[in-house]
Amino acid sequence: MNNILVFCETQNGHLKRSSQELLQKGAKSGHKVFALLLGSSSTAAPECAHHGAKVVLTAKSPALDQYNSELYLAALDAACETSNPSVILAATSSSAKDLFPRFAAKKNLGLVSDGIALTLQGDEVLVTKPLYAGKCFAQASFENSQIKIVLMRPNQLPVDHANSSLTAEVTDLQVPQLDLSTIVKEVVKGASEKLDLTEANIIVAGGRGFKEAANFKLLNELASVLGATVGATRAVVDEGWVSHSMQVGQTGKTVAPTLYIAVGISGAIQHLAGMSGSKVIVAINNDPSAPIFQKATYGIVGDLFSVLPALTEEFRKILKA
Numbered sequence: 265m266n267n268i269l270v271f272c273e274t275q276n277g278h279l280k281r282s283s284q285e286l287l288q289k290g291a292k293s294g295h296k297v298f299a300l301l302l303g304s305s306s307t308a309a310p311e312c313a314h315h316g317a318k319v320v321l322t323a324k325s326p327a328l329d330q331y332n333s334e335l336y337l338a339a340l341d342a343a344c345e346t347s348n349p350s351v352i353l354a355a356t357s358s359s360a361k362d363l364f365p366r367f368a369a370k371k372n373l374g375l376v377s378d379g380i381a382l383t384l385q386g387d388e389v390l391v392t393k394p395l396y397a398g399k400c401f402a403q404a405s406f407e408n409s410q411i412k413i414v415l416m417r418p419n420q421l422p423v424d425h426a427n428s429s430l431t432a433e434v435t436d437l438q439v440p441q442l443d444l445s446t447i448v449k450e451v452v453k454g455a456s457e458k459l460d461l462t463e464a465n466i467i468v469a470g471g472r473g474f475k476e477a478a479n480f481k482l483l484n485e486l487a488s489v490l491g492a493t494v495g496a497t498r499a500v501v502d503e504g505w506v507s508h509s510m511q512v513g514q515t516g517k518t519v520a521p522t523l524y525i526a527v528g529i530s531g532a533i534q535h536l537a538g539m540s541g542s543k544v545i546v547a548i549n550n551d552p553s554a555p556i557f558q559k560a561t562y563g564i565v566g567d568l569f570s571v572l573p574a575l576t577e578e579f580r581k582i583l584k585a
């Protein structure tokens with residue numbers, strides 16, 4: 265049995281779904297799972313146990329509440345000293361994308377990022393990752409890497425119900441005080457109160473078919489009735505209608521909600537690269553030959569300006585009843 269270290273992240277004090285996926289994947293492989301929680305996210309230690317961690321490593325310093333590459337590197341070092349992992353798993357988040365290449369370079373370790381499927385069998389670690397915006401897939405394995413680092417795209421692995429009877433040993437790490445060359449002075453949060461796109465269960469996304477920014481209010485109304493998060497295409501982001509944090513696709517976020525409603529979106533390959541893992545896709549477009557219909561589970565051919573308000577009204581009635 266080997267040790268697996270999972271870099272866990274939280275949102276509003278709770279373990280992100282992407283971290284739950286990795287903890288459960290590690291636990292199912294039969295290896296011993298260590299969870300790493302930094303800063304105030306340490307309060308999620310019981311949740312880590314419920315998803316399969318046997319040991320939770322915490323470092324409670326308030327300095328770790330915000331991502332800082334130097335401090336996080338030191339904490340990761342301390343976590344590796346304590347857990348002696350053969351594999352490190354993390355979600356492909358913005359912090360992880362900054363932290364792990366630094367760690368891999370510093371320690372001369374192998375790293376595979378952007379995984380969409382993962383096999384952990386004995387000492388073998390196999391990662392599938394998309395290339396060319398999902399046109400083909402590569403399978404990566406490791407050679408001569410003392411620790412194998414894998415960054416997985418969120419929402420690619422199943423999550424079973426948490427088992428609240430499971431417990432874990434909690435160990436507080438000693439992270440050395442550092443003379444930092446960079447500090448985070450302020451974090452300005454986006455306006456959205458909604459769940460991050462990568463964590464959302466329902467997404468309603470809009471494209472250039474909306475004609476102008478003000479018309480996005482139709483999409484926001486549907487989102488608020490469904491409790492959904494709003495996404496967008498790059499065309500719309502480039503127009504300046506919405507922020508880049510809402511972009512889905514090759515150069516935006518990769519999402520895999522239960523329901524993805526694509527409105528006024530043509531279905532370019534770069535957009536599909538970010539959302540084709542959604543379980544049910546509904547497309548609304550007035551062009552019956554739009555490529556999005558080839559990916560859609562259900563398609564509505566029609567003018568979004570009449571279809572969308574009608575749909576919102578119907579959902580409102582159903583969900584009120």
Ligand SMILES: Cc1cc2nc3c(=O)[nH]c(=O)nc-3n(C[C@H](O)[C@H](O)[C@H](O)COP(=O)(O)OP(=O)(O)OC[C@H]3O[C@@H](n4cnc5c(N)ncnc54)[C@H](O)[C@@H]3O)c2cc1C
Nearest residue numbers: 471472473497498499513514515516528530534535550568
């Ligand atoms: C390197 C690279 C990276 C990229 N990365 C991304 C990415 O991450 N994400 C992304 O989304 N794109 C990305 N793109 C851009 C991508 O190629 C497309 O240009 C973009 O996705 C198109 O956005 P759209 O569907 O909103 O617009 P369009 O392609 O213009 O489609 C608008 C759709 O709305 C429909 N429509 C118009 N009026 C109505 C109406 N009244 N009712 C209903 N339907 C209507 C039209 O029939 C059409 O299908 C990238 C491109 C490149 C080159």
